Amino acid sequence: MPVGTVWWADLGMLRPWHLRLLDDTERRRLATIVHPRSRRQSTLGAVLLRLAVARHTGASADRLRVVRACPSCPGQHGRPRLPDHPVGVSVSHSGRRVAVAVGDHAGADGWTGLGVDVERLDPGRPPADLARWCRQEAVVKATGDGLRVRVRDVTVTRSRLLGYPGRPELRGHLWDLRPGPGYRAAAALVGPPPLPPRPRIVERSAAALLTGRRRRPARGVRRARRVRLARRARCDRGFPAA
Ligand SMILES: CC(C)(COP(=O)(O)OP(=O)(O)OC[C@H]1O[C@@H](n2cnc3c(N)ncnc32)[C@H](O)[C@@H]1OP(=O)(O)O)[C@@H](O)C(=O)NCCC(=O)NCCS
Numbered sequence: 001m002p003v004g005t006v007w008w009a010d011l012g013m014l015r016p017w018h019l020r021l022l023d024d025t026e027r028r029r030l031a032t033i034v035h036p037r038s039r040r041q042s043t044l045g046a047v048l049l050r051l052a053v054a055r056h057t058g059a060s061a062d063r064l065r066v067v068r069a070c071p072s073c074p075g076q077h078g079r080p081r082l083p084d085h086p087v088g089v090s091v092s093h094s095g096r097r098v099a100v101a102v103g104d105h106a107g108a109d110g111w112t113g114l115g116v117d118v119e120r121l122d123p124g125r126p127p128a129d130l131a132r133w134c135r136q137e138a139v140v141k142a143t144g145d146g147l148r149v150r151v152r153d154v155t156v157t158r159s160r161l162l163g164y165p166g167r168p169e170l171r172g173h174l175w176d177l178r179p180g181p182g183y184r185a186a187a188a189l190v191g192p193p194p195l196p197p198r199p200r201i202v203e204r205s206a207a208a209l210l211t212g213r214r215r216r217p218a219r220g221v222r223r224a225r226r227v228r229l230a231r232r233a234r235c236d237r238g239f240p241a242a
Helices: 016-021 024-031 036-057 127-143 207-214 219-236
Strands: 003-010 088-094 097-103 113-120 160-163 171-176 183-191 200-205
Touching: 003 036, 003 183, 003 207, 016 036, 024 036, 036 088, 036 097, 036 207, 088 127, 088 183, 097 113, 097 183, 113 127, 127 171, 127 183
Parallel strands: 003 200, 088 113
Antiparallel strands: 003 097, 088 097, 113 183, 160 171, 171 183
16 A cells, blocks of 8 residues: 655754755745745755655655646746656645655646645634645645635545535545644545545654754764774774774
């Protein structure tokens, strides 16, 4: 059974070296985002997307071709796609939380696929209402329509898509996710029938993906490495490796 993964990150995990993973189009677009928090959210989403897809496919994060063609204009700010890999992806951010979903369902027919949505709880809105909104928005992100369809007209249960404006045949699986306190989130996998068997969705922290490269080894590991290097140096100089 195919598995999708939702990677969770916090804005504090963004590092300067992450920018080197992005391509020129991404860097140019991010530079146009005026609000600092929005820019950080989108930057972390773009970086995590690359790292998560690299993990999923074995490709190099900085060599992936990511396109974000907008269906309404020539801009590169639409739904992200990986034209060279059969994977479906979706990005969402709210407050400090950033989610990237990666799965095997690439939406080869151009409009089915994977969607994720995270929203920060709002004191003026019942949490159950927000959770439902997340399910509905995950669906419109999975189709790629976004807010071009009326989100409230998407009919969902907790685990199923039952009705989609203008596409009555469309069906889907839904998952309520665990974004942490103060947030609600959902993922959706949608397509025409027959829908694939319900895949497993795994949620993981992106901490190791985003900070792993620069993590300092534990003290014992550093000492063992120093001893090994010193031994090798003695051998190289012709001393016994005692
Ligand atoms: C997609 C959309 C529903 C996201 O709403 P949101 O709750 O504000 O934002 P989220 O954090 O959940 O998702 C944002 C991410 O969705 C992705 N996205 C953008 N357009 C998308 C689409 N049509 N379908 C699926 N995902 C989309 C992007 O990765 C974006 O992240 P980024 O901007 O950092 O690259 C909404 O922005 C939308 O409908 N946009 C399209 C509107 C449009 O086409 N306008 C015409 C512009 S010319």
